[in-house]
Amino acid sequence: xxxxTFAAAALLAAASLTLTAxxxxxxxxxxxxxxxxxxxxxxxxxxxxxxxxxxDLVLTDTQGKKYDLREETAGKPTLVYFGYTHCPxxxxxxxxxxxxxxxxxxxxxxxxxxxxFVTTDPKRDTSAELGKWLKGIxxxxxxxxxxxxxxxxxxxxxxxxxxxxxxxxxxxxVSEHGTQVIAFSPKTDGGYVLxxxxxxxxxxxxxxxxxxxxxxx
Numbered sequence: 001x002x003x004x005t006f007a008a009a010a011l012l013a014a015a016s017l018t019l020t021a022x023x024x025x026x027x028x029x030x031x032x033x034x035x036x037x038x039x040x041x042x043x044x045x046x047x048x049x050x051x052x053x054x055x056d057l058v059l060t061d062t063q064g065k066k067y068d069l070r071e072e073t074a075g076k077p078t079l080v081y082f083g084y085t086h087c088p089x090x091x092x093x094x095x096x097x098x099x100x101x102x103x104x105x106x107x108x109x110x111x112x113x114x115x116x117f118v119t120t121d122p123k124r125d126t127s128a129e130l131g132k133w134l135k136g137i138x139x140x141x142x143x144x145x146x147x148x149x150x151x152x153x154x155x156x157x158x159x160x161x162x163x164x165x166x167x168x169x170x171x172x173x174v175s176e177h178g179t180q181v182i183a184f185s186p187k188t189d190g191g192y193v194l195x196x197x198x199x200x201x202x203x204x205x206x207x208x209x210x211x212x213x214x215x216x217x
Contacts, residue, residue: 044195044203045217051190052182055080055154059118059146062131067144069116069154070189077212078114078184080191082155082162084121084175085133090197092137094181099138101204109212112186116142118151120162120177158182158191187214 054070061067069080079098083091095117102110117134119125122145125133130143148164155162160178168174183193193211195203207217 043207043217044199045207046194046196047216048192048194051185051188051192052158054078054184054189054191055157057118057144057150057154059144059150060127062127062134062143064127067142069144072142073114073116073184074189075186076112076114077186077214078116079181079211080116080118080158080184081181082118082120082151082160082177083179084119084165084177085125085129086121086173087175090179094179094197094199095134095137095141097199097201098181098204099141100201101208102138104205105208105212109209110140113208113212114142115140116144118144118154120151120155121165121173121175122146122148122151123165124173183211185214186212193217 054073057069059067059069081091081094081098083094085091095115098115102113102115105113115138117130119130125143125145127143127145130145134141134143152162155178158180160180160182162175162177165173165175179197181195181199182191183195184191193207193216210217
């Protein structure tokens with residue numbers, strides 16, 4: 001694990017080219033470019049020198065109600081991830097890792113933390129489907145669906161690329177998406193920490209106590 005500190009513009013350029021086709025088994029999720037890194041550490045976090053602004057996303061939650069991301073998570077420690085429920089590997093593993101780590105926090109801090117899963121496959125991921133899937137991971141996680149173009153634009157502001165769902169060579173529907181988890185500070189509402197798909201339960205367990213306070217992991 002490495003801690004990497006990037007200039008936001010450089011990170012945006014690199015991350016926007018980082019895509020994973022869940023279950024495809026290819027190497028498209030590998031970083032295209034490494035701007036700078038600090039080797040020899042055991043941290044999975046990338047602390048950004050210029051935090052991302054929280055996306056201006058108004059979507060639909062698992063109850064079928066309007067959910068304004070900025071309004072609903074203002075002043076709350078928040079983790080945001082873009083993925084889809086039919087993903088066979090990265091998405092459920094990432095969400096499960098966060099769910100396990102969250103349960104290690106004191107109850108009051110668990111209640112403060114917001115974990116938001118935004119679908120990259122809204123045609124299949126209805127509010128009901130998202131609710132059913134997330135209930136098996138953590139029923140307090142927020143699931144959001146809506147117009148694909150809106151979701152894609154919101155992800156792009158975080159340097160996360162997502163593409164419309166397509167069929168692979170075997171006829172299986174896949175959704176290509178960046179696999180970064182962005183942590184937003186309760187102090188500034190800025191997205192100041194990034195995690196890749198290699199972040200483990202232990203990484204999140206160690207870092208979440210600081211994330212909920214808006215501190216650097």
